[in-house]
Amino acid sequence: MNNLAYKRETFRDDYTYRNSPAAIRRFPFPFAEDHYMYSVNIEQHQPGAPGSIVEHAFDIDEHYVSECKDKLLTLAQDKGRYAALPHMMDAQWDFLELTMESLARDYPQLFTLTKDVDHWTWRNRPLEIEDSFIFGDASTLPLEPFDYMGRQVQGDFVLLDQREGTLFADAGFITSQADWSLAFDIGMSWHEWHGPVPQVEKMGIMDRALKFLMSLQQGSPVRRLNWTMTINPRLDTSPEHFPEWGPDKLTVTPQNAGEKAHLRVELQSMFRLPRSNAILFSIRCYLISLEELATYPRWAKRFHRVLKDLHPDLLEYKGIKVYHEAVLAWLSQHDDGAEIAAGTHPG
Amino acid sequence: MQHGYWIRSKPVYHSLSWQHRAQAHVLVANGEAGRSIVRLLHQRLPDQPITVLYHPTQEADYSKSLVSLAGENLHVFKRESELWHRFEQILQQSVMGTRLYAAGNEYFLWQATTLAASHGVLSGDVMREQASSLARSVYCVHCKTISHRVTTNIAICTGCQRHLLVRDHFSRRLGAYMGLMIDAEEPGNVPEAEEVYP
């Protein structure tokens, strides 16, 4: 996607966000089967098919400019969305290097990076940014390196320090989270920040996933999908701003669910970073309304079945309970009960 | 209110016991938890030097019993801030092998741990015993104020006056549980609060 026509759209107030037909087609629909439960669904993050969301290390799409604008609005309202503990400075530079090198390599028409030893120049055409700085010298950048690039890549980012046999969430840039708080979770260890997730304990999921990540290697990033639902195409579904988006959950009816209710899918990718030995956890959020989803009937059918028998703890945790009935009623129109073959493909 | 499963961020505490492999021992305690230190001082004492820092509160003052047991190793502080000041000085002068013990209400325990962490002491290096009261400190995720001595499952934030649901999710760095506006979806719909953390 090198010649993107960026859409001017909003993720709040009048919510003008929509997906083009091409964006719907490449949407990361996460359900290969009619039933869903948590699992350690981790796979190698290797470059995928051209045009797909995993073609590149970091996906830049038609929402890029508007999403970056929304990040600035959220940061301006709440400074706690960016935080980095002092020992994470090497990881910050690693993040800047990885994102700049990846974007410049994968989208040369949009981004360029020129290096003269430690003198780097970064050009971001869509956002009209150009800066020269000395790599490793934070005083030569307008913001801390992680903050600087966190604003220029779609998605949320956590930097994890590995020590004492676990991972610590010691830095984060979080403006599009599915209801968790960076200001509260910063500095927590793996099992602490995952504490609220139901049902995983007895399956040993978190222990296995942690062991796997602890031996994650540079050059072999991995990814997984996670999902939830959001009412209205809102990126900032933070607990901080819950009073702003919470009431929307009660406005869903079987009539308006197609337009209001969105499937929210996170492409989460994990990279071992070079100098800091930290792990980058990137959370790229994709939103699609049920109406858009129903462009492909097998997606609507499948989602109906997944939601119908979702474990009650997951319904509660993901905050779906209050509008569950309304959403099921809307989706049921699209489900004729016929069997669907396994797989996540649209058509 | 919670979903009937254990949230793993909620700390588990143990009663203090001496770590006999050590170079020195430093104990900090407040109020009611003075009793834990009294109990500890009745056990077989380690060979290395012991220092006790204690802040009595209105509810409980164990200074007398502590003086008789610890003598001049005991330092009693009228204000909690003075205790932290002295603790900080001790941390600065201490060597590896100095064992740290904290006894008090939950917020006190994590203040001690956080202060020690600023001297490179890891969370796991500090032993912690919670005093008998289970009262919680609650962090308002909306206005970022911490309200103390909460004993109910729903509390009014001392910063923004919202009604907060007190979750089991705990931040060691803040020494507090997460509080989330309970009637955010339906303003005014606030269930009756129940006393659950006596």
Add this chain to the structure above:
Amino acid sequence: MSALKVIVSAIEQVADGICHFTFAAADGGELPGFSGGSHVVVSMPAHNRTYRNAYSLLSSPADRRNYQIAVRLQEQSRGGSRFMHEQVKVGSRLDISWPVNLFPISRVGHKHILVAGGIGITPFMSQVHELLRTGADFELHYAFRSPQYAGFIDQLQQLLGKNLICHDQSQRQVLDLQALLSQQPLGTHVYVCGPAGMVDALLSTAYELGWPDAHVHHEEFLAPPIGEPFTLRLKQSGKSVEVGAEVSMLEAMEAAGVDAPYLCRGGACGRCELEVLATDGVIEHHDHYLSDAEKGSGKKIMPCVSRAKCSFIELNL
């Protein structure tokens, strides 16, 4: 795991039986950055088999043009160090793994004591560069039999000055661990790499003095995953697949055109689980997925990381 292609750009004999190799990226570009304490696994294609040994990176992590390693010729060499000393020349091409760090400096530590014995100095070479760059408070204690066994001593003296403390055993300078470890400020971390006796002595001294375990670090090399060859019999397809010593069961099946499931290839996700029908040996489980009971039953295997010590194993596939 993708390998890095490198070309040997210099070889230097630095001490008796120790050679110093410099690698550059084969495509002339930059090599990946790394953190202090990292190692790479070098693949050495000898005529009958490929050896894989792990070597600490000695160079400055800031320098992405070169990597440096030191290889000591081992008398009872498994073949790897002999290959490096005898077969590898300037201009030779080699495959190495991406850098891996199992011996990192704690980023929350306030002071760092590095203790090296003999050739155990190697993982500290990159660490001292990192510590100097970050301005951390640290000292390096280097114990050796006599000066001719003290590799890198000149370079270290130049870099570290007073922060290098040498313990030359031929001069009866012994490293007094008790004295060293009883006087360190709170927040100190100690790191040791050297002969087993020295590592054990340090660990037990620290323990007796009341150092918490999380402040005491020692180098552990992960043994490169080698095993013995065996035969896989696949019940459903009737195929027979040879698993070489160097490849995993999963890789062997893929090479033989068998469509076996996988996701993580690291023993965590559970996707590749296969049912074991029979074997004449024992399964070596290396995964984090199966429970101890399942491992004990011998009925399941995760072919992405596990293998068997046997002549054959039969799977329900």
